Amino acid sequence: MSSSQNLVKELTCVRCPLGCKVRIEYTEELEVIDVAGNKCPRGREYAIQEISDPHRILVTSVKVKNGKYPLASIKTTEAIPLRLFDEAMRIIEKLEIEAPVKMGDIIIENFLDTGANLIVTRSIERL
Amino acid sequence: MKYNTDVVVIGGGAAGMAAAYSARENGANVILLERDEDTGGVLNQCIHNGFGLQYFKKDLTGPEFKEFAKERLKDIDILFGTYVLEIRKDKTIIFVDKRGIHEIQTKALVMATGARERHLNSLPVPGKRITGIFTAGLAQRFINLENLKPGSKAVILGSGDIGLIMARRLTLEGIKVEAVLEIMPYPGGLERNVQQCLKDFGIPLYLSHTVIAVEGDRRLQKVIAAEVDYKWDPIPGTEKEFEVDTLITSVGLIPQIKPADFLEADPGFIVSNTNQTSEDWIFAAGNCTVIFDLVDYVAKEGEKAGKYAALYAKGEYTQSKKVKVRKGENIGILHPVYIDPTQESTLYIRVSKVFDRASIKVEPLGVEVIENDARPPEMVVIKLKPFDENIDEIEVIADELISKLG
Numbered sequence: 001m002s003s004s005q006n007l008v009k010e011l012t013c014v015r016c017p018l019g020c021k022v023r024i025e026y027t028e029e030l031e032v033i034d035v036a037g038n039k040c041p042r043g044r045e046y047a048i049q050e051i052s053d054p055h056r057i058l059v060t061s062v063k064v065k066n067g068k069y070p071l072a073s074i075k076t077t078e079a080i081p082l083r084l085f086d087e088a089m090r091i092i093e094k095l096e097i098e099a100p101v102k103m104g105d106i107i108i109e110n111f112l113d114t115g116a117n118l119i120v121t122r123s124i125e126r127l
Numbered sequence: 128m129k130y131n132t133d134v135v136v137i138g139g140g141a142a143g144m145a146a147a148y149s150a151r152e153n154g155a156n157v158i159l160l161e162r163d164e165d166t167g168g169v170l171n172q173c174i175h176n177g178f179g180l181q182y183f184k185k186d187l188t189g190p191e192f193k194e195f196a197k198e199r200l201k202d203i204d205i206l207f208g209t210y211v212l213e214i215r216k217d218k219t220i221i222f223v224d225k226r227g228i229h230e231i232q233t234k235a236l237v238m239a240t241g242a243r244e245r246h247l248n249s250l251p252v253p254g255k256r257i258t259g260i261f262t263a264g265l266a267q268r269f270i271n272l273e274n275l276k277p278g279s280k281a282v283i284l285g286s287g288d289i290g291l292i293m294a295r296r297l298t299l300e301g302i303k304v305e306a307v308l309e310i311m312p313y314p315g316g317l318e319r320n321v322q323q324c325l326k327d328f329g330i331p332l333y334l335s336h337t338v339i340a341v342e343g344d345r346r347l348q349k350v351i352a353a354e355v356d357y358k359w360d361p362i363p364g365t366e367k368e369f370e371v372d373t374l375i376t377s378v379g380l381i382p383q384i385k386p387a388d389f390l391e392a393d394p395g396f397i398v399s400n401t402n403q404t405s406e407d408w409i410f411a412a413g414n415c416t417v418i419f420d421l422v423d424y425v426a427k428e429g430e431k432a433g434k435y436a437a438l439y440a441k442g443e444y445t446q447s448k449k450v451k452v453r454k455g456e457n458i459g460i461l462h463p464v465y466i467d468p469t470q471e472s473t474l475y476i477r478v479s480k481v482f483d484r485a486s487i488k489v490e491p492l493g494v495e496v497i498e499n500d501a502r503p504p505e506m507v508v509i510k511l512k513p514f515d516e517n518i519d520e521i522e523v524i525a526d527e528l529i530s531k532l533g
Contacts, residue, residue: 012318016180017421019319021500056323059175059188060299061271068164070274073174073190082327089299103194121174122190 006033011050015042022047055079058088059121062107067099067124074107078116088112099126130231132158132204133440135220136239136433137211140168141422142413143239144196145429146436147203150237153437158231159205160222166205167193168241169264170422172271175292177319181423192422214387218408234440235408237432238387238396242380242414247284247338250378254340259347263289263377270300278373282350283307284338287504288316288420290377295324297375304328305369308336308352310359313481315377315504317420339366341374350374382415399465400472400511402432403439403446410436417462417475420506424475431473448516455490455524457482459503468516474509476523478502484528489521497528 006025013020018039024047025033032051035044049055057079061071080088088111097107101120108118134150136143139161147159165171170178173189180186183195206224213221220231244262261269261277267289269275281297283290286309294304307325312335314321325332335354339361342349354365382395391397391405395416402410412432413425438444449465452474459479466472478485478501485501488494489509496509509523 012322014319014323016186017177017317017319019317019322019505021318054327056327057176057186061174061274063274069272071272073188073271075174075176075188085299089301103191121188122171123194 007051009047009051011047013038013043013046014056015046024048024051026051054082056082056085058085060089060092062092062120063096064101064124065096065098066127067101068127069122069124072097072101072124073121074118075121076111076114076116077119078114080112080114080116084112084114092118099124128226128229130158130229132156132231132233134158134235134237134433134436135160135231135233136237137220138168138239138241138413138415139163139166139205140239140241140413141170141192141196141425142241142415142429142432143168143237144193144200145426146237146239146410146412146433147205148196148199149430149433150437150440151203151433153434155235155437155440157203157433158233159200159203160209160211160220161205161207162210164207165193166197166200172264172267173292174271175296178422181421182426189422196426211386214389214409216389216406235410235436237402237429237436238384238390238404238409238411238415239413239429239432240383240385240387240415242382242395242418245376245379245381247341247374247376247378250338250376252338252341254342257341257343257345257347259343259372260341260374260376263293263375266293266373266375267296270296276300276302277375278302278347278371280305280371281373281375282338282352282369282371283375283377285309285377285379286315286321286332287377287379288320290375291316291320291324293375293377294330295328298328298330302373304330305371306330306352306367307332308338309334310337310355311335313502313504317505333367336367337361338374343372347372347374380414380418382418384415387411393464397464399446399449399467400463401435401444401446401467401470402428402463403435403467407445408439410439417460419475420504424506424508427473450518451520453520453522455522457485457525458523460506461523466511466521468514468518470513472511474511474523476507476509476525477504478507478525482525482527485525486528487523487525489523491518492521501525 133155170189353361396411460477
């Protein structure tokens with residue numbers, strides 16, 4: 001049942017490129033009343049997380065010592081809270097890894113206590 | 128040196144890697160020519176995720192997509208650091224590398240040359256040719272591959288996906304993005320990118336706005352923007368000034384057709400559903416044919432081009448009949464332009480305006496697809512089965528679906 005006290009958010013799910021328009025209705029206490037518009041369960045999960053604590057996969061790059069290229073691209077293996085992005089970038093800025101590195105190599109385990117690992121996404125040969 | 132092969136693929140990006148792989152899978156000997164030191168093309172600098180969900184059934188970053196695709200190329204000759212000078216009609220390819228000039232005699236060719244970025248200099252914006260103005264792809268290359276910072280405060284012109292992705296990337300690297308300007312009344316990129324690249328970071332998006340002048344002495348100092356009317360003319364009194372040292376442009380891609388510009392093109396290579404161009408033995412796939420939304424589409428097209436090129440090289444495929452695919456009402460982009468009706472086909476469609484609920488029909492085949500929130504930036508894909516060879520022409524039409532229940 002809809003009621004005028006409930007809050008409504010129209011979101012675009014970012015879990016995949018389909019970009020479903022998801023409408024979530026919830027109370028001020030973040031109790032979910034209804035989720036509609038999602039084509040798969042990930043859309044529901046996304047909408048619920050979005051009203052409380054939005055999570056995103058962080059992608060960036062890190063300096064590489066003695067590599068064929070000066071940078072290696074990296075990512076978090078899971079979406080981490082968006083509110084941690086600034087702190088995450090300040091840590092990554094100071095990092096330097098040693099070539100060679102392989103796609104999938106873990107740089108930091110359980111990054112910022114999020115449960116996600118920070119991993120390399122491009123293999124870089126040693127120069 | 129003189130080479131001899133069945134299929135040559137020019138370009139080792141997403142389309143070229145897939146083409147080389149599938150030509151080999153279909154029994155052809157393949158040479159892949161790549162100008163860079165690595166395959167992947169633009170994937171190497173597209174370090175964000177969201178690639179490969181359809182093609183590899185995994186959420187990958189660009190470099191990961193590249194590595195997955197490259198793993199399948201183990202028994203293919205890849206010649207790095209090569210540049211193709213000439214494609215001759217007698218099926219010889221002339222290319223240059225550090226060793227000199229070489230020649231390949233081939234049976235079929237796949238063009239997978241991708242696209243180039245349109246530059247601000249090709250737009251009618253007055254001002255000096257000052258430094259601080261970069262295409263989005265160049266800025267992306269500086270930041271993601273070369274560890275160079277293009278500036279400290281930026282405006283982005285164009286809200287296509289690369290523009291949106293760069294807004295987030297600059298912000299994460301501590302470069303303040305003052306605004307993203309879009310000349311159209313709707314964003315140019317995927318909705319998910321508007322959300323996760325702009326809204327997540329509170330970056331303002333100005334729709335129906337463009338850059339009307341750039342100012343500065345050697346380095347950019349100021350970008351002047353204004354709102355535009357429906358003819359894209361600036362509306363006096365709506366000017367906004369941004370004190371920035373960097374202007375990033377994301378204003379469209381142009382298919383790269385050289386050195387095969389003797390083929391029919393508009394502006395990309397005109398191909399059939401089997402990726403065949405106006406020359407029987409030359410196939411083309413990916414952004415050198417039409418600009419695609421997703422790398423997954425590009426890879427699928429590449430795979431198809433490689434397959435038909437291999438079949439052609441073995442004498443197992445020639446084209447029977449070309450059925451013209453015609454753009455009907457409300458269709459902006461339609462790919463491919465011709466269909467060989469004996470083969471399956473995939474149509475890629477951009478509608479020309481925004482629909483709440485679009486009905487997209489393929490006539491006279493009686494195929495209909497309903498798309499909610501159809502917008503020009505998001506391609507609609509329709510698969511067709513082989514059809515009656517007596518049909519001369521098919522037409523694709525989009526219409527607003529009026530609800531019968533309302």
